[in-house]
Amino acid sequence: MAIHPDAVGVVGSPRRASWVPDDCLLYALGIGAGVSDPVGYELEFTTENTAGVDQLVFPTFAVIAGFNATGGRSALAEAGTWDNRMLLHGEQGIRLYREIPTRGEVEIVDEIVGIYDKGKGAIIAMKAEAVLVDDGQPLFGTTSSVFIIGEGGFGGDPGPKEKPNVAPDREPDHSVTCQTRPDQALLYRLCGDRNPLHSDKQFSDAGGFPKPILHGLCTYGFTGRALLHTLCDSEPERFQAMEGRFSSPVLPGEKLTIRVWDDGVGRAIFQTCGEDGRVVFNNGGVEFAVPAGG
Numbered sequence: 001m002a003i004h005p006d007a008v009g010v011v012g013s014p015r016r017a018s019w020v021p022d023d024c025l026l027y028a029l030g031i032g033a034g035v036s037d038p039v040g041y042e043l044e045f046t047t048e049n050t051a052g053v054d055q056l057v058f059p060t061f062a063v064i065a066g067f068n069a070t071g072g073r074s075a076l077a078e079a080g081t082w083d084n085r086m087l088l089h090g091e092q093g094i095r096l097y098r099e100i101p102t103r104g105e106v107e108i109v110d111e112i113v114g115i116y117d118k119g120k121g122a123i124i125a126m127k128a129e130a131v132l133v134d135d136g137q138p139l140f141g142t143t144s145s146v147f148i149i150g151e152g153g154f155g156g157d158p159g160p161k162e163k164p165n166v167a168p169d170r171e172p173d174h175s176v177t178c179q180t181r182p183d184q185a186l187l188y189r190l191c192g193d194r195n196p197l198h199s200d201k202q203f204s205d206a207g208g209f210p211k212p213i214l215h216g217l218c219t220y221g222f223t224g225r226a227l228l229h230t231l232c233d234s235e236p237e238r239f240q241a242m243e244g245r246f247s248s249p250v251l252p253g254e255k256l257t258i259r260v261w262d263d264g265v266g267r268a269i270f271q272t273c274g275e276d277g278r279v280v281f282n283n284g285g286v287e288f289a290v291p292a293g294g
Contacts, residue, residue, distance in 0.1 A: 003154055004080040011109060011110070012074045012111070014072050014108065016069060017067070023191075025046060025047070027057075027058065027061050030188035030190065031222050032181075033225060044234075056102075058228065059242070062094045066128070074110055075111055076110070088149065088246075091145040092144050092243070094140060094242055097141070101132075105134070109129055113125050115156060116159030172260050173260055184252040185213070185215060185252045188214070197213060200212060210251070223244075227288075231268060245283045255274075256273070
């Protein structure tokens with residue numbers, strides 16, 4: 001097994017992925033919508049047949065819209081070989097160019113933008129762009145990184161040291177607490193990520209966890225959901241971008257508290273904390289449209 005540092009700049013071949021309204025409803029339930037706290041049952045995201053209410057899609061659906069894309073080859077396949085049990089999700093970002101429809105097909109092209117040697121492991125950084133097939137126009141972009149334990153030490157670039165979106169040393173402007181379900185990972189895995197680390201205790205035992213852990217992207221979805229309701233008045237068309245770094249695993253059934261520092265002009269810094277106060281998603285930044293006069 002080995003990392004290929006010269007794979008930086010490799011571009012994958014186009015892949016396609018599609019979804020229907022039921023996929024959006026399932027995703028909404030997978031990230032905690034439909035529970036009465038803190039913002040009601042969110043029927044515009046969890047149903048399609050409520051009188052006078054059009055179904056909406058959570059912006060963070062972008063992270064799974066292309067999860068099982070087919071028909072081409074991801075650039076990540078050119079970065080080397082490793083034991084997937086040693087792979088951890090490091091960072092995740094999305095940028096929405098417009099509101100995600102309840103039904104669509106996208107063509108996705110990804111690229112390796114960095115491979116970094118961290119000694120105890122390697123980081124592979126990616127970006128991708130998704131174009132809506134119906135009109136040929138960009139729908140969303142993503143950035144991400146993975147940390148692969150044991151694959152460092154190849155003498156490569158250690159990567160950037162500066163951390164963006166550092167939380168201010170003051171109380172947050174907003175704080176929202178969401179309750180995850182004990183079976184949250186079993187529900188979220190139906191969105192496409194069937195990694196047994198989130199459902200099989202033999203795998204979580206091997207990783208040193210007391211039980212199967214929650215998907216990082218589920219935590220990401222809970223966080224984005226709270227940000228949407230808190231900063232955008234639950235209006236997906238105002239949600240523009242979100243990024244951050246996974247810093248600690250979450251166990252299904254934990255409460256998550258999203259702490260938000262709002263600059264008042266369409267950008268905020270945030271952290272997501274676990275039930276014991278530890279930061280589970282850090283260096284978070286979100287961009288959103290502010291209504292005229294607001």
